[in-house]
Amino acid sequence: MTLATRTPRARALTTAVAGLTLTLLVTGCSQERDAVLKWPDATSNPQPVTAEQFGAAWPLKPDKGQVSCNTTPYSGFAITFTAPDGKVYALNNVAHDEKGYPSADTIKGSSGKMWRLRTFGMQVCSVDRAKHMQSSPSPTP
Structure with a gap:
């Protein structure tokens, strides 16, 4: 199945998962940066x-x-x-x-x-x- 043949629901689900993953990665990175910078x-x-x-x-x-x-x-x-x-x-x-x-x-x-x-x-x-x-x-x- 290619991206063009996916249903709108599948595309929405893929987009939501990607967005959630990105949010978690950015949050984790900012906490690590905070831990390094605050001293x-x-x-x-x-x-x-x-x-x-x-x-x-x-x-x-x-x-x-x-x-x-x-x-x-x-x-x-x-x-x-x-x-x-x-x-x-x-x-x-x-x-x-x-x-x-x-x-x-x-x-x-x-x-x-x-x-x-x-x-x-x-x-x-x-x-x-x-x-x-x-x-x-x-x-x-």
Whole structure:
């Protein structure tokens, strides 16, 4: 059967399916683009964060909270997320294994990527390091 011999109903159905497929593809692509383009600046430690700041990349059920970075004596940095109810969750193994916080995976939503929030947590750690380096006197020769 060629396109010219199809019934009007078959053509309408084919057009509808093609339109729906295109809509789904465009919606999926725009969410991925949103996830790539939305990335807040880390300016403080702790740093308030919201789902709106991360767009489609927001990985958690609570839509806001606070990301913190604390140094530990042996393993580096414990990165945590504090939910609006005050409960603290581990964003990395140091916070989970050494500090004993439950994993943020327990409050993960159905979309988004946890690595985005973990990477942001590492940037929050960098804020303190940068401030410390700026306040340290330079060594004299």
